[in-house]
Amino acid sequence: MNRYFFYNYFIVCFTNLMLLIPYFLTADRYGGAVMSIVLSPIFGYIFLYMFTSSLSKFPGKALPEIFSLFYPKWIVNIVMVYKAVLIGIAGALVISTYAVIITSFLNPNANQYVMLMLLLIVCAYAATRSTVSIAFILEISLLLSLPVIAFVMYKTINNPLMNWDAIHVIANHVDHMPTLLSFACASFVFTGYLNMGLFNRILPPNFKFKYIWSYPIIAFIVLVITFFVPIGIHGTETVSQYIFLWSATADSTRMMYGFIERMLFVFLIVLINISLTFTMVGWHMVIEYIRTIIPNNVVNPDEKKAPLRSYIIAGCIIIITFVTMLKVTDDLMLKFTAYFLIFRLFSETLTTTWIFILSRKKVRKYEKEAAS
Amino acid sequence: MRKKLLLSTIFLNIICVLLLSGCGFKDIDKRYFVVGTGIDYSGDEEKPFRITIKLAVPSVSIDPGSSKTQIESINSATIAEGVRMLKAQVDKEIDFGHCNVFLIGEEMANRNIQDVVYWMSRRRDIQNIAALGVGTPSAEDVISKQPTVERVPGYSLNLFFSNDATESSFTYVELLTDLFRRVNEKGLDPILPVVEIQNDTSYVVNRIALLNKEKIILILTPEETQLFNQISGHLGVTNVYGSFPSPPYVIALNSVKTKYSITNEDQPTVNMKIKQTVTFEEEPVNERSEEQHKVLLDLQQAYSEKSQQLLVKIQEAGVDPIGFGLRYRADYDLADFDENWPDIYKRIKFEINTKMSTRGSGLLR
Numbered sequence: 016m017n018r019y020f021f022y023n024y025f026i027v028c029f030t031n032l033m034l035l036i037p038y039f040l041t042a043d044r045y046g047g048a049v050m051s052i053v054l055s056p057i058f059g060y061i062f063l064y065m066f067t068s069s070l071s072k073f074p075g076k077a078l079p080e081i082f083s084l085f086y087p088k089w090i091v092n093i094v095m096v097y098k099a100v101l102i103g104i105a106g107a108l109v110i111s112t113y114a115v116i117i118t119s120f121l122n123p124n125a126n127q128y129v130m131l132m133l134l135l136i137v138c139a140y141a142a143t144r145s146t147v148s149i150a151f152i153l154e155i156s157l158l159l160s161l162p163v164i165a166f167v168m169y170k171t172i173n174n175p176l177m178n179w180d181a182i183h184v185i186a187n188h189v190d191h192m193p194t195l196l197s198f199a200c201a202s203f204v205f206t207g208y209l210n211m212g213l214f215n216r217i218l219p220p221n222f223k224f225k226y227i228w229s230y231p232i233i234a235f236i237v238l239v240i241t242f243f244v245p246i247g248i249h250g251t252e253t254v255s256q257y258i259f260l261w262s263a264t265a266d267s268t269r270m271m272y273g274f275i276e277r278m279l280f281v282f283l284i285v286l287i288n289i290s291l292t293f294t295m296v297g298w299h300m301v302i303e304y305i306r307t308i309i310p311n312n313v314v315n316p317d318e319k320k321a322p323l324r325s326y327i328i329a330g331c332i333i334i335i336t337f338v339t340m341l342k343v344t345d346d347l348m349l350k351f352t353a354y355f356l357i358f359r360l361f362s363e364t365l366t367t368t369w370i371f372i373l374s375r376k377k378v379r380k381y382e383k384e385a386a387s
Numbered sequence: 388m389r390k391k392l393l394l395s396t397i398f399l400n401i402i403c404v405l406l407l408s409g410c411g412f413k414d415i416d417k418r419y420f421v422v423g424t425g426i427d428y429s430g431d432e433e434k435p436f437r438i439t440i441k442l443a444v445p446s447v448s449i450d451p452g453s454s455k456t457q458i459e460s461i462n463s464a465t466i467a468e469g470v471r472m473l474k475a476q477v478d479k480e481i482d483f484g485h486c487n488v489f490l491i492g493e494e495m496a497n498r499n500i501q502d503v504v505y506w507m508s509r510r511r512d513i514q515n516i517a518a519l520g521v522g523t524p525s526a527e528d529v530i531s532k533q534p535t536v537e538r539v540p541g542y543s544l545n546l547f548f549s550n551d552a553t554e555s556s557f558t559y560v561e562l563l564t565d566l567f568r569r570v571n572e573k574g575l576d577p578i579l580p581v582v583e584i585q586n587d588t589s590y591v592v593n594r595i596a597l598l599n600k601e602k603i604i605l606i607l608t609p610e611e612t613q614l615f616n617q618i619s620g621h622l623g624v625t626n627v628y629g630s631f632p633s634p635p636y637v638i639a640l641n642s643v644k645t646k647y648s649i650t651n652e653d654q655p656t657v658n659m660k661i662k663q664t665v666t667f668e669e670e671p672v673n674e675r676s677e678e679q680h681k682v683l684l685d686l687q688q689a690y691s692e693k694s695q696q697l698l699v700k701i702q703e704a705g706v707d708p709i710g711f712g713l714r715y716r717a718d719y720d721l722a723d724f725d726e727n728w729p730d731i732y733k734r735i736k737f738e739i740n741t742k743m744s745t746r747g748s749g750l751l752r
Contacts, residue, residue: 119511124413176565180710181572183717250568250575251713256508266515267564271550277514 016218017225020067022153023214023296024207028234029164030293032286033109035352036200037241037260044185044246044254047193051201052242054193056235059205062367063231066208067224069374074220078212078370079307080314085373092308098212099304101362106297107336108352110134113290115345116259120283131340132333138291139329142298146217146316149299156292163285168240170268170278177247185246196353199360204238205231206363212370213300216316258349302328419443419479420486422456422541425526426466426503427492434462436502437492438469439527442477443540454540458531466506483512487545489563490522490529490582499601500577501570508567515564518548520582521596521603528584535588544582547592556613556629557593559621570600573724574712581606597706605704607697614697617643618661619709630668633689636682637669641746649711651719655731657711661694661741683743691739698737707732 031037040048073081078098082091114131122130141152171177193201207230245264246254257263265282275281305328306312313322343351423441437460444455459476463469474481489507491500507513522529534543547553548560559580569577577598585591593609607615613629617640628640640663647659665686667679701708712728721727 123511176562176568178568178575178710178713180713180717184713187717187720248564248568250572252571252573253568256567256571263515263564267562269516269562277516279515 016222019150019154019214019217020208020211020224021230022150022157023210024230024234026153026157026289026293026296027207027210028204028237029160029289030109031200031204031238031241032261033112033290033293034105034203034356035112035258035349036203036356037245038258038349039200039353039356040197040242041245041254041260043194043197044251045188045191046197047191048197048201048242049186049189050191051193051198052235052238053189055198055201055205055238056231058202059234060228060231062364063205063208063227065371066211066367067227069370070211070215071222071224072374072377073215074222075216075218077214077216077303077314079304081370081373085376095304095307098366099301101359102297102304103301103332103336104355105359106138106294106301107332107339108348108355109290109297110138110294111336111340111343111348113287114340115348116262116283116286119259120262120279128337128341132337134291134294135333135336138294138298139333141291141295142302142332143321143325143329144299145318145321146214146299146303149296150214150217153292153296156288160285160288163281164289167265167278167282167285168244170270171244171248171264172240174248174268176267177244178250179247181251182243182247184251185243195357195360199356201238202360203356204234206359207234209363209366210296210300212366213303216314258345298329298332301332413480416445417479418482419457419477421481421483422486423488423490423530423544424483424486425490425492425522425530426495427522427525427527428494428498429462430494431462434464436464436466436469436495437462437527438466438473439530440470440473440481441530441541442481446540449538451536451538454533454537454542456533456540460527460531466503483510484514486513487517488541488548489513489517489519490526491519491579492526493521493523493581493603494525496521496579496596496598496603500579500598501601504563504567504570507563513563515562517563519561519563519566520548520580520592523581523583529582529590532584532587532590534590544590547582547590548580555593556616557609559595559612559616569708572713574707574714574716574728575710576600576706576708578708579603597701597704597708599706604706605701611697611700614693615701615708618645618659618694618697620645628663631665631686631690631693633686635669635671636667636686638665638686638743639668640665647711647714649715649718649735651715654736655715655734656736656738657698659694659737659739661690661739663690663741663743664746665743666746679745683745687741687743690741690743694739694741695737698739702732702735702737705729705732711735 040052079091079095082094111131114127114134117130118125118127142149144152241261245260248264248267249257254260262279262282266277266279268278270276270278302325306324307314309324419442421440422443425439427437427439428435429437439458439460442457442459444457446453446455457477459473461469461473461476463472470481491503495503507517537543547558550560559578561579566577566579569575577600579596579598580592581594581596583591593612595607595612595615596603597605597607617628620643628643630637630639642664644662645659647657650656650658670682712724712732715721715728715731716724
């Protein structure tokens with residue numbers, strides 16, 4: 016069952032491209048970006064350890080159930096709405112960035128809002144499925160994408176345009192203090208563990224998290240590749256000119272004997288896979304969190320039929336996202352993404368610490384009961 | 388239940404069909420594929436850009452010489468506007484997605500290439516792996532030339548810049564990503580291959596133009612171009628390294644490895660080590676292999692001298708296509724690169740050490 020934790024962790028790790036994290040990091044390449052990248056796995060590992068060790072104190076319980084062990088209903092409701100909004104925004108940002116990418120690379124004549132609506136409907140419908148189904152979809156989609164991701168990374172690193180001097184120049188700037196935004200960006204890659212706040216429900220009671228030390232290491236390698244490979248290909252200056260940095264990087268590789276000469280299209284297909292899956296998982300968490308607020312909720316991770324309330328919540332997500340995106344321009348979205356990433360850093364630090372403290376409380380309670 | 392399912396499926400399909408009609412997708416027979424683009428300086432200050440595009444005309448037969456193309460040109464104030472105006476001259480949608488060759492006219496390249504490069508990088512349908520070159524005497528002349536042996540429209544020029552067909556040690560292939568990088572990078576200057584017309588029927592690509600960030604500073608001769616390609620490691624991609632003539636000997640290079648480091652003393656020096664494995668292609672009649680060792684020493688000396696002359700020539704022109712500046716930035720902390728580097732580069736001395744090892748003297752003793 017540890018593999019379901021692996022999938023949840025790495026779907027977030029790979030989605031960093033869609034939240035424009037390479038863009039923000041390279042904008043700060045002469046500043047604190049390198050130091051943030053170096054520091055973030057340590058930070059990521061500590062929080063990963065705190066969160067997983069606390070979850071193992073509450074087997075089979077998701078965040079709403081854990082909070083309601085300790086607090087009255089109304090506090091739990093507020094916390095859950097807050098968490099749901101935060102996760103929902105991440106999904107909405109990813110899916111609308113993808114709509115922009117589709118209209119700018121694949122089909123420029125298409126109406127962006129029609130594209131967005133189609134993507135929204137697909138994601139929201141998938142999100143209403145049961146938690147177990149979501150875990151299976153996640154597994155299939157990630158297993159299908161991983162070989163292609165590995166192929167794209169391998170091809171780009173082996174690109175003859177790769178210039179190691181440029182990477183060396185940027186790596187020399189390791190002695191700068193990290194800025195808030197670049198640290199928030201770098202640490203986002205390591206926050207996949209938060210999905211377990213819901214997916215803990217499907218884990219068996221005697222479950223043990225294994226090999227958690229290896230997760231930040233792999234994620235760190237992914238982060239280093241996403242940051243340094245574009246610099247090697249586009250150079251130290253030009254790298255900041257691109258918005259969709261990795262699309263431009265994938266487009267710079269020629270596949271002489273492939274079916275398609277431009278690697279861009281292969282890359283976009285993986286990207287759609289990853290971002291749809293990420294949004295599906297995120298919005299599923301939103302639906303499950305909001306459902307706990309509504310009275311008479313039945314928690315069943317393997318339900319046969321989705322209840323009406325799931326559909327209603329999914330419909331609300333679609334409407335809210337769509338109406339917001341009607342007003343938002345590309346520039347505004349960039350700014351908003353930056354603020355979101357920073358806010359998320361603080362919020363997740365708080366949540367993790369909170370859960371950790373609650374788990375210690377529970378341990379102490381048991382010790383007291385055992386003593387008396 | 389089944390009826391309900393069927394109805395809902397039909398309903399969903401209808402919705403999908405309604406949505407799809409809005410996509411504005413154009414069929415392949417309603418499109419013109421651009422197979423070559425040239426951008427020239429028109430000589431008119433008001434409308435400085437002269438844009439030439441070569442459109443592929445689909446043809447039933449693929450015999451040598453049967454490729455048909457249509458050439459359209461226009462003068463305009465900006466490139467984007469020019470392309471838009473060209474659309475009014477043809478009956479189908481113009482698609483740059485398959486255009487692999489973009490030529491900049493020599494006159495344009497002597498003025499400023501930045502507008503062109505930025506326009507190309509900004510456009511989404513122009514591939515980042517498209518090849519660029521300088522067209523002499525003008526891009527329009529080169530683009531509108533129809534080689535007599537061409538089978539597929541516009542393919543001849545395309546093959547020059549792909550590694551599928553001809554692999555020449557004289558041809559430098561510059562891709563859009565690389566050019567855009569070099570236009571902005573501190574300590575790495577742009578290079579463009581020069582495309583000429585030979586005998587009015589075919590192309591020659593055997594020289595390179597070295598640019599500062601904006602315009603051509605120096606054009607190398609074919610011999611220098613080959614030497615440059617060998618030193619800069621550009622040929623490693625194709626495994627074709629060319630030769631080194633030093634009469635009465637000609638050696639073919641089987642592999643070249645170049646390494647260099649820069650010292651940061653009063654007299655900054657580039658220490659370049661070139662390692663080669665070679666085969667003799669031409670040597671005087673009746674020469675025996677006993678003397679090869681001595682000959683090889685002379686050849687090493689000659690190669691080092693030639694390379695040094697080339698590097699000094701490039702240095703005196705004030706351009707840095709190999710990227711010594713970038714290496715210097717990587718190795719040493721330079722407070723203000725743009726301010727200090729030109730002085731350092733002017734003072735740099737080149738020390739080149741060539742080591743050749745021979746695999747034999749060909750099929751003859």
